[in-house]
Amino acid sequence: MTLVxxxxxxxxxxxxxxxxxxxxIWQRMLxxxxxxxxxxxxxxxxxxxxxxxxxxVVGVIILSVGNAAxxxxxxxxxxxxDVMDR
Amino acid sequence: xxxxxxxxxxxxxxxxxxWGTWPLxxxxxxLYKLHGLSVADTLGSMAIVVGLLLRIPxxxxxxxxxxxxxxxxxxxxxxxxxxxxxxxxxYDG
Numbered sequence: 152m153t154l155v156x157x158x159x160x161x162x163x164x165x166x167x168x169x170x171x172x173x174x175x176i177w178q179r180m181l182x183x184x185x186x187x188x189x190x191x192x193x194x195x196x197x198x199x200x201x202x203x204x205x206x207x208v209v210g211v212i213i214l215s216v217g218n219a220a221x222x223x224x225x226x227x228x229x230x231x232x233d234v235m236d237r
Numbered sequence: 238x239x240x241x242x243x244x245x246x247x248x249x250x251x252x253x254x255x256w257g258t259w260p261l262x263x264x265x266x267x268l269y270k271l272h273g274l275s276v277a278d279t280l281g282s283m284a285i286v287v288g289l290l291l292r293i294p295x296x297x298x299x300x301x302x303x304x305x306x307x308x309x310x311x312x313x314x315x316x317x318x319x320x321x322x323x324x325x326x327x328y329d330g
Contacts, residue, residue, distance in 0.1 A: 215306035
């Protein structure tokens with residue numbers, strides 16, 4: 152299970168590099184959405200590894216409400232871009 | 238046996254993750270990356286959670302909630318990101 156966790160950290164590094172190197176805001180948003188999903192699944196794996204379901208509850212809460220913030224942020228960025236272009 | 242099955246699910250999920258995340262580093266369009274990423278992230282994460290579910294079946298309500306929110310949220314977020322990132326779209330869509 153520790154090996155699984157190490158492989159997950161490796162997968163998590165790819166969107167992090169992308170978020171750092173790309174200037175385009177939508178590519179960054181995409182990388183952030185990927186990071187959010189991957190970290191919450193990692194929290195679930197750690198919960199199973201530690202056999203501690205308080206951590207698991209946190210992971211499930213992040214999965215079920217966390218993406219809403221990204222959706223709202225995407226709408227705000229779009230509106231601000233439209234206003235700036237006008 | 239169950240252990241083996243659970244590991245198989247988790248490894249399949251990891252393969253999906255790498256396969257879908259790798260194109261992020263390339264120079265393709267946002268929509269191309271979004272498609273690969275949403276398919277691979279959703280299916281991969283769901284496979285990993287199913288692997289965990291096989292491991293600890295007594296915590297099924299939480300893990301099923303995780304599965305459902307993955308399936309719904311990632312699809313909706315993919316749609317919203319695609320809508321927001323394209324130019325010249327009207328507000329009533």
